[in-house]
Amino acid sequence: MAKTYDIAVFHGDGIGPEIMAPTLELLRGLGHGFAFHDCPAGAACYLDCGSDLPEASLATARAADAILLSALGDPKVRFPDGTEMTPQIDIRIALDLYAGVRPVRVVPGMRAPIQPPEGRTIDFVLIRESTEGLFHTQGRGRVEADFAEETLRITRPVTEAVCRFACDLARTRKADGHPGRVTSVDKANVFRAFAFWREIFDSVAAEYPDLTADHAYVDAMALWMVQRPWDWDVMVTENMFGDILSDLGAGLMGGLGMAPSADIGDRHAVFQPCHGSAPDIAGRGIANPFAMILSAGLMLDWLGRRHGDAALIRDGARVQAAVEACLAAGETTGDLGGTLDTRGAAAAVGRRL
Numbered sequence: 001m002a003k004t005y006d007i008a009v010f011h012g013d014g015i016g017p018e019i020m021a022p023t024l025e026l027l028r029g030l031g032h033g034f035a036f037h038d039c040p041a042g043a044a045c046y047l048d049c050g051s052d053l054p055e056a057s058l059a060t061a062r063a064a065d066a067i068l069l070s071a072l073g074d075p076k077v078r079f080p081d082g083t084e085m086t087p088q089i090d091i092r093i094a095l096d097l098y099a100g101v102r103p104v105r106v107v108p109g110m111r112a113p114i115q116p117p118e119g120r121t122i123d124f125v126l127i128r129e130s131t132e133g134l135f136h137t138q139g140r141g142r143v144e145a146d147f148a149e150e151t152l153r154i155t156r157p158v159t160e161a162v163c164r165f166a167c168d169l170a171r172t173r174k175a176d177g178h179p180g181r182v183t184s185v186d187k188a189n190v191f192r193a194f195a196f197w198r199e200i201f202d203s204v205a206a207e208y209p210d211l212t213a214d215h216a217y218v219d220a221m222a223l224w225m226v227q228r229p230w231d232w233d234v235m236v237t238e239n240m241f242g243d244i245l246s247d248l249g250a251g252l253m254g255g256l257g258m259a260p261s262a263d264i265g266d267r268h269a270v271f272q273p274c275h276g277s278a279p280d281i282a283g284r285g286i287a288n289p290f291a292m293i294l295s296a297g298l299m300l301d302w303l304g305r306r307h308g309d310a311a312l313i314r315d316g317a318r319v320q321a322a323v324e325a326c327l328a329a330g331e332t333t334g335d336l337g338g339t340l341d342t343r344g345a346a347a348a349v350g351r352r353l
Contacts, residue, residue, distance in 0.1 A: 004033040005303060008061040010087075012070030013042040014277030015287035015342075020070040022346030023292045029350060030300075030315050037064065041087045043074035043277075053087035058094060065307075066299050067091070067270040070292060071277040083139060088272065092130045097263035097270055098158050099165040100128035100242055101298070104229070104249035104259075109327030111254035111336055120230040123178070126249055127166040127234065128242025130263050132158055135239045154193050154238065156200055163204040165264070166236035170211050178233050181212040185221045185237035185245070197238065222248060250274055257288035257335050260295040262302065271299040285341045288333040290323050293349055297323075322352035 009024065011017045027034055039057035046052040052072075061067045073085050091097070106112045106122035116122050136153035166182050174180030184201040186194040198215060205213035216224065218241045224231065225245065229252050237245065250259035256275035263270045273291030281287060297319030304312030331348040332338030340348065 002033045003307065003309070004035050005065045005307075006035050006037060006063065007299075008039050008057075008064035008067045009036045010039045010041050010057070010061075010067070010069040010072065012072050012277060013044050013074050014071060014279040014282040016042070016070035016072065016277050018282070018285065018287050018342050019273070019289040019292040020068070022289055022343050022350075023068075023296050026293060026319070026346065026350055026353065027296055027300075029353070032312065032315070036068075042072040043077035043085055046077060046085060052085040053090050058091065061091060061270075062095065062268070064268075066303055067268065068296060068299060069270050069272040071273060071275060073277055074279050076279070081139075086138075088270070089135065089138065091270060092263050095265055095268040095270075096131060097265040097268060098129055098131045098162050099264045100126075100130035100239075100246075101169075101262040101264060102126040102128060102242070102246040102249055102259070102274065103261075103298075104252055106229075106253055107324045107327060109324070109330065109332070109336075110258060112252060113254070114226065114229060114252060116230040122229045122252060124229070124232040124249075125169060125173070125234050126242060126246050127162060127169065127236040128246060129158065129162040129237070129239050130242075131239070133239030133241075152191075152193055152238075152240075154197050159197055159200045160204055161266075163201045163236055164207075166234050167205060167208045167211060167213075170234040171208060173233060174211070179212065180210065181214070181233040182208075183221075183232060183235040184213070184215045185218050185235050185241055186215065187218055187241075188215070189217060194238070201236070218245070221245065225249065225252070246274060255335060257291055257333070258294075260291050260298055262295070262298045264302065269299070269302055271295040271302070285343065286334060287342050288335050289342050289346045290326075290332075290336075290349075293346065294320060294323055318353060319349070322349045325352050 132153045134152045137151045141150040170182040188194040188198040250256045259274035297316045301316030326348045
């Protein structure tokens with residue numbers, strides 16, 4: 001009997017439900033044994049029940065085989081201290097999802113601002129440590145009349161785990177024809193905490209003699225990602241640096257509408273688009289669903305590798321290929337130069353599947 005995979009589904013705010021609904025339709029159409037479990041969360045949930053991440057939703061996520069999460073939050077709905085709601089970050093911390101996976105892949109049909117030279121491709125993965133770093137004191141930073149401060153925290157166990165994750169990924173990609181290079185991005189020339197990070201990275205990378213391991217300062221990497229983005233394979237960095245560089249990576253692909261992501265730990269994983277809830281276009285049916293669909297493809301691949309299910313791995317690759325075929329054919333939403341609405345773009349992917 002085929003395994004049933006329990007998937008916790010966070011439909012999100014703003015355009016979130018609009019891009020989640022056709023994504024679930026695509027997943028149902030693949031014929032796998034998915035059981036989807038709705039998990040209220042976000043700004044609308046806060047207004048409804050007083051919590052942006054109810055305990056019942058977190059419990060469902062914790063028990064699931066994987067978590068599919070759409071865009072959450074609304075800038076107009078804030079906590080009493082003025083900060084926005086970020087239940088997605090709370091989930092990462094609660095489930096110890098230390099490895100933020102941000103693929104950057106430029107293919108024909110993307111409105112990419114930089115095109116690689118002939119014979120080169122832009123296809124790398126940024127791994128962002130997602131549970132500590134400069135986000136360590138989120139919501140608990142000190143604010144006085146004349147100053148404010150946050151605390152950056154880097155620990156050996158978490159840094160070892162995320163660096164090992166990056167090296168394992170580089171090894172997997174090398175088997176598929178990628179260079180087998182992993183680059184640590186830090187600011188070790190200024191901060192002792194990043195010198196500590198670099199020492200840990202070097203000790204982990206030494207366990208992978210088949211890989212090329214090197215370093216880059218974060219400011220230099222921001223420059224090189226624009227000047228020669230085709231040079232990179234896998235890079236790993238601290239939480240805040242990764243937050244910033246991943247948006248730069250999305251820009252290389254023409255925008256956040258093409259940017260999928262995953263946050264992965266030892267036992268759990270969340271898959272979500274990098275973009276926000278875009279309340280200004282909510283309800284108009286024009287949101288780009290591709291980042292959500294590609295995130296679902298990442299989920300298929302992760303589930304397949306975790307459970308030894310070759311059909312899931314194969315369908316994860318098929319989802320990516322179908323989206324890329326739509327891009328090449330111009331079957332896209334308006335932000336990518338096409339004429340399709342949200343459901344039309346998702347249906348185009350479905351036809352190619």
